[in-house]
Amino acid sequence: MTIYNHILTENDFIEQDDLRYPFEERGLQFGDGIYEVIRVYDGKYYLIDEHVGRLYRSAAAVKINVPYKKEDMYKRLDELLEKNGVEGDAKVYLQITRGSAPRDHAFPADTDANLYAYVKDLPRPTELMREGVTAITQDDVRWDWCYIKSLNLLPNVLAKQAAKEQGSFEAILHKNGEVTECSSSNVYYVRDGSVYTHPAKKNILHGCVRMRIEAFCNQENIEFNEAPFLVEDIQYADELFLSSSTAEVMPILKVDGQTVGDGTPGPVTRTLQKCYEQEAGIPENKSIFSSQSATD
Template sequence: MGLYDVMLTEKGFVQKEELTYPFEERGLQFGDGVYEVIRIYEGRYYLLKEHVERLYRSMAAIKIYPPFSEADLYDYLDQLLKKNGVVSDAKLYLQVTRGSAPRNHEFPLNTGANLYAYVKDFSRNTDLMRNGINTITLEDIRWEWCYIKSLNLLPNVIAKQEAKENDAQEAILHKNGLVTEGSSSNAYLVRNGKVYTHPATKRILGGCVRMKIEELCNRHQIPFIEEAFQVEDIAYADEVFMTSSTAEILPVLKVDTVTVGDGEPGRITRELQRLYEEDAGIRTEKSLFSKNES
């Protein structure tokens, strides 16, 4: 995946080779910061407003006060695409930390936040979207403030690695059997045409695609129920799927040794994929439902 040359920082736009920070950077040493990953389709941001608003909620939750407004950030991000000439499918990574200061647990005084953002080419993984994934279940050992999109991702990293080592693509996390979400996604169960998912409490990250799934369900008369389900309920599910900004909507075929439904992507999952593509403005030739997909 190609990394574009121009990056955004709190000091303005720089070439990627010019980006440096002091070694005493609080994001590096404490994980003292927040981030967002934003999908770009054919040079256009998707769900940008939702991501920016969540970024500001995350910053407020950990008391980072950025030197830029939401309006400024929208302008900077628009310029970033233009300066890089982005016209393809890509993703933006954006990070804000408390800044650079001598290492001390207390917040530093008179230290400005550090910002950086970059864009990379990122094609849709239509094979996984079409064919589905296998998952494992793991105890959710993360902290209690998962609604903050924090840089502290070690439990998520370990969970994702556990999935890989077990020939799976994602880990479904649970607290004493109650499913919260995935290591890098939100989790859903479909039963009798109804979509169930954990409520948007502090125990999960309220995904931007999750918000869109709720909107699409409500708009198209698909019951969307914010009610946590148990791991043991998966054996009786008609469908299970996961969502994230980079993965979009992934059908789950197997959870541990349990085959979900008939072992094929389900009707509701397929309909939501179709509605998602329509909402995102994905062209027919790139659609999961086109015979001419490129």
């Protein structure tokens, strides 16, 4: 994976090796910050408006002053791709913290936020999207305001690690048996051709791709229900899938070792994958439905 050299900070672009965190950085000491991961296809952002909008909503929710106005943020993010000569598929990680100040739980006075963003190559996970993945279930022990895309991700990290240790791709989180989302993605239940997913309340992240899933369902006359389902309902699912900016639309074929549906990616998931590829402008030779892609 290529790690591009130029990083966007609140002041200018710097060489990656020159990045130094102040010792008392609130993002490091308190997780006092927010972030976004933005997908790039063929050198162009996908869902940039949705990501930038959510960034500013998260900042407002935790009372962080973003160093740029929105129009300037768009400009600087474009410059980040241009400066690094990005032409392929990649991701941009963008983080803003409350700043650097002597350690104290209370907000520091007259302290500027710290911002940086970097870009990395990120090929599409075509084989996983084509063949499907497995998942486990885990208790959702995160805080109640998951709609804020904050740096406080330790419960997510532990859940993802538990999935990895069991040879699975993702951990499906639940509170008292009611499925919320996954450690780093939203999750959907399909029954009799209808899609169900947890309502966009404060206890889940309002995923940018999740918004598009709803739009794709409306476009394809697939019933989309913001209604929670239970872990015990998974055994009756015809299909199960997840979505995120890096995983796109990913079929889930097994949960806790139990097969979902007939054990293959279902027609609703496939339809939504096609919608995603069409909107994102994925060329035919990179499509998961292309024989050429299958041999890449």
